[in-house]
Amino acid sequence: MSELPIRYPLILNPKAKGEKGRRALKFIMANATRFTIYATGSREEAIDLARQFAREGEDLVIAAGGDGTLNAVIEGLAGSKTALGVFPTGTMNVFAREMGIPYDKLEDAMKVIDGGHSEEVDLFAMNGAPFVQMAGVGFDAQVIEETTWESKKRLGPFAYLLAASKVLRAKPPQLTVICSDGRELEGVAILVGNGSLYGGQFPLFKNASNTDSLLDVVVFKEAGYQ
CATH class of the missing domain: 3.40.50.10330 (Probable inorganic polyphosphate/atp-NAD kinase; domain 1)
Structure with missing residues (x-):
């Protein structure tokens, strides 16, 4: 049997x-x-x-x-x-x-x-919420919040571009990253990557590995805002 x-x-x-x-x-x-x-x-x-x-x-x-x-x-x-x-x-x-x-x-x-x-992959947490791929604050988080389920159903990946164009028309957030060596970096979005990919197939965090116990950080400046 x-x-x-x-x-x-x-x-x-x-x-x-x-x-x-x-x-x-x-x-x-x-x-x-x-x-x-x-x-x-x-x-x-x-x-x-x-x-x-x-x-x-x-x-x-x-x-x-x-x-x-x-x-x-x-x-x-x-x-x-x-x-x-x-x-x-x-x-x-x-x-x-x-x-x-x-x-x-x-x-x-x-x-x-x-x-x-x-x-087995690394597991990190931001504000108590675990994540395995990436997390972000500022512009990126605003785009995610603005992207509705209805628009994703209708437009697929282009729904995020529509939400981004809406967010870009508003006043950008101002964020500051304070580094362990005392440096301060300013921008409109901060992304941390556990893996290399962002937004589907884009290797934004080119040196990232989700098995090295490290996060890669990208800070976006003002570019793209009106």
Whole structure:
């Protein structure tokens, strides 16, 4: 008698619409015997579910969504021995790209999980919230806040450009970074990278590695504001 395949808890962002969302849902439902599916209504619910699975000693939890869903599941799993599986169904899927996880076909992402391909990466926190890819304050954070789910559904990655143009018309934030050697750097946005990629496929943090226990810092000046 053949051994039954492992059934994984899968935390799903049901807001993932459009053609990509439909293809993802079709794949998940076609392979429903491989998953116990939990559709979340909020970030907090995703965090709580992931935390619950970690307490119950699950070996692996799959996050199906974009980088926001992924970050919520990571927050719930932080500090546990439960591994994270990634089904990239979002707009940018930056972390999946960083890790070389296929983001075009979930069939291929599933092969990564079934093949037991795992890697331990650094986990940092900003204001108490853990992150594995990057964090930022200033202009970048404002763009993320201005980018609505409706615009991402309609425009895809261009939704961020639309939000950026809106933010650029406003008065820029003024930020100061105080370095350990006493230097002060001023700018309108500060980004810290654990991995190399930003905004999808752009290697903004060229020397970054998510296994070296270090963060790379980029400070943007006034350029681009009117």
